[in-house]
Amino acid sequence: MQVAVVTFDGFNELDSFIASALINRCRKDGLEAFITTPTPVVTSMNGVKVTGQRPMEFVTEADVVLIGSGVKTQDVVANDQLISRLRLDPSRQLIGSQCSGALVLARLGLLKDMPACTDIKSRPFVEACDVTVLDAPFHAEGNIATAGGCLASQYLATWVITRVLGEDAARDVIGYVAPVGENQETVERAIRAVHSGEAALS
Amino acid sequence: MQVAVVTFDGFNELDSFIASALINRCRKDGLEAFITTPTPVVTSMNGVKVTGQRPMEFVTEADVVLIGSGVKTQDVVANDQLISRLRLDPSRQLIGSQCSGALVLARLGLLKDMPACTDIKSRPFVEACDVTVLDAPFHAEGNIATAGGCLASQYLATWVITRVLGEDAARDVIGYVAPVGENQETVERAIRAVHSGEAALS
Numbered sequence: 001m002q003v004a005v006v007t008f009d010g011f012n013e014l015d016s017f018i019a020s021a022l023i024n025r026c027r028k029d030g031l032e033a034f035i036t037t038p039t040p041v042v043t044s045m046n047g048v049k050v051t052g053q054r055p056m057e058f059v060t061e062a063d064v065v066l067i068g069s070g071v072k073t074q075d076v077v078a079n080d081q082l083i084s085r086l087r088l089d090p091s092r093q094l095i096g097s098q099c100s101g102a103l104v105l106a107r108l109g110l111l112k113d114m115p116a117c118t119d120i121k122s123r124p125f126v127e128a129c130d131v132t133v134l135d136a137p138f139h140a141e142g143n144i145a146t147a148g149g150c151l152a153s154q155y156l157a158t159w160v161i162t163r164v165l166g167e168d169a170a171r172d173v174i175g176y177v178a179p180v181g182e183n184q185e186t187v188e189r190a191i192r193a194v195h196s197g198e199a200a201l202s
Numbered sequence: 203m204q205v206a207v208v209t210f211d212g213f214n215e216l217d218s219f220i221a222s223a224l225i226n227r228c229r230k231d232g233l234e235a236f237i238t239t240p241t242p243v244v245t246s247m248n249g250v251k252v253t254g255q256r257p258m259e260f261v262t263e264a265d266v267v268l269i270g271s272g273v274k275t276q277d278v279v280a281n282d283q284l285i286s287r288l289r290l291d292p293s294r295q296l297i298g299s300q301c302s303g304a305l306v307l308a309r310l311g312l313l314k315d316m317p318a319c320t321d322i323k324s325r326p327f328v329e330a331c332d333v334t335v336l337d338a339p340f341h342a343e344g345n346i347a348t349a350g351g352c353l354a355s356q357y358l359a360t361w362v363i364t365r366v367l368g369e370d371a372a373r374d375v376i377g378y379v380a381p382v383g384e385n386q387e388t389v390e391r392a393i394r395a396v397h398s399g400e401a402a403l404s
Contacts, residue, residue: 147381
């Protein structure tokens with residue numbers, strides 16, 4: 001199972017790398033994440049140049065697609081050519097967004113029937129797309145999930161790992177990366193956030 | 203004030219990027235972090251190629267030096283030439299380590315008079331350097347701090363921001379990056395972890 005962590009120019013390192021690093025702790029179980037970029041190299045909002053591991057076209061073959069966040073997401077959604085390369089299929093793929101990535105999901109028409117989570121700065125722009133924004137870090141319906149607040153990227157990763165490999169695998173990963181001595185509470189917080197975000201369904 | 207986030211080949215993305223991204227939220231206040239690498243390009247433990255923002259020699263002029271973690275830290279501490287490029291001065295610089303970065307601090311003789319935090323995998327190797335390892339996510343004495351568990355990198359960043367700009371600045375940053383709706387608890391957890399890690403001094 002392959003995960004595309006879509007990462008645009010101006011990206012927020014927290015949003016792309018927390019999700020990808022957590023998911024990549026499951027490589028031994030066949031779940032693997034790749035930084036997926038529209039150009040061979042992208043530069044973060046803090047000037048870090050990263051070489052993409054996969055081209056944007058990888059999103060069509062990935063089993064999971066996570067749209068990262070950044071300071072240029074407005075440019076992304078205004079770029080028809082770039083958006084046309086994001087051919088996603090929620091009937092077959094798990095699809096998630098982090099912070100301003102919700103704008104991309106909205107632009108793709110994937111948030112028509114559900115509310116979303118995003119960060120406080122992106123909120124008015126997501127709402128301008130006629131999407132209800134929740135005061136919560138994570139929300140999922142079916143195969144689509146959204147997370148808000150950079151560090152909620154651990155919840156997005158928890159959701160992906162749980163959906164693909166089961167909750168025990170997610171517990172192992174979060175327990176491993178947790179601050180020493182805070183393992184149990186960190187695991188419970190992540191599992192609870194994902195459960196709450198899914199429970200809102202009913 | 204400039205922060206060198208020392209990042210070796212095989213690095214853990216969580217450890218270098220959480221610290222650098224959090225600190226870089228203070229750029230408007232004159233505190234700025236740079237991914238600092240021994241070679242022009244380093245490759246993460248998950249195969250992500252990142253171009254360094256500063257060469258290793260930057261550590262001598264930086265005000266703060268944080269040593270990241272990775273899967274090749276044993277090679278780093280065995281490499282006399284590489285270690286000789288890490289000329290740190292704890293009388294003038296704030297110095298911190300994340301997870302296996304504690305091995306580098308031990309190799310540099312900076313943990314002779316203090317216990318340290320590290321991750322569970324690095325623990326036996328740090329203990330083999332005659333350093334006491336604490337069951338805690340963060341510990342600081344004077345200008346030297348250590349953190350253990352990837353996500354404890356937010357505590358290392360909290361310590362740096364607090365020491366340079368004050369606790370209010372750290373609260374602003376952690377509150378901003380926190381999962382939506384968990385802002386206050388995330389801030390208090392980080393401030394408490396740093397206070398506890400410093401209180402252990404007395």
